Amino acid sequence: MSTGDADIKVKILLAAKKLFAKYGFEKTTVRQICEEAGANVALVSYHFGGKENMFGAIFEHFFPNDQISKVDQKLDPVEGVKLIIREVTKFRFSDRQLICIIQQEIIMNTDRIRKIREHVMPMWRLLREWLKQGEEQGLFHFRSLDTALMSIIGTLLFHRHTEYWSIILEEADPELEPLIEDLTTFIMGGLQYRDK
Incomplete structure (x- = not known):
């Protein structure tokens, strides 16, 4: 994975974490996450395979x-x-x-x-x-x-x-x-x- 790919992946995860905390998982859309991250919606599927997998990736990335x-x-x-x-x-x-x-x-x-x-x-x-x-x-x-x-x-x-x-x-x-x-x-x- 290139540095650019890694950066956008982290931006998406940060945006998802922020919005899930604020609105909850169910009320947060992939579109909102991508707008917050400044990313294309297709990148969520590419990097995570969907919102559910993104949830798990947040814990993989940010939990100690x-x-x-x-x-x-x-x-x-x-x-x-x-x-x-x-x-x-x-x-x-x-x-x-x-x-x-x-x-x-x-x-x-x-x-x-x-x-x-x-x-x-x-x-x-x-x-x-x-x-x-x-x-x-x-x-x-x-x-x-x-x-x-x-x-x-x-x-x-x-x-x-x-x-x-x-x-x-x-x-x-x-x-x-x-x-x-x-x-x-x-x-x-x-x-x-x-x-x-």
Whole structure:
């Protein structure tokens, strides 16, 4: 693939990501994506074979699959949980559009969540395993592993950047590092972890 082909492919993916986040997959047309990208409609078929494949390509291109695959699964459970908190929060800050797409698809329970699961579940499985190990080692205390897992996922992914919540929030969007610190303190407190 030439540099020009690669550039236009990325432009199409960026446009699709932006529009899927804003309007949803179903309400976004290939024509809108191509107008946003400044690309010919035929290029979608050429590069992706259609809108459904473009959806998968967004996750192939923008989701940190390589980073997740390189995580040391033998990390201490406390360090593992803290790593997930840090990396998910950093990703949420760096790609709010992809987070929005994930949330929309999960809420709508579309067939596309299968594609999302391929990319996202390895990370959540790591978190589950670290929670389980931490509980077995007496580092964490909770009644239900499922409840602890889903509470952490909800805390990390909850969409705060919408107009809906603005009427009850007093602070401006927090900076990344203080937010990571706040979320780590909150989650580790919920796990009843006591630093030795």
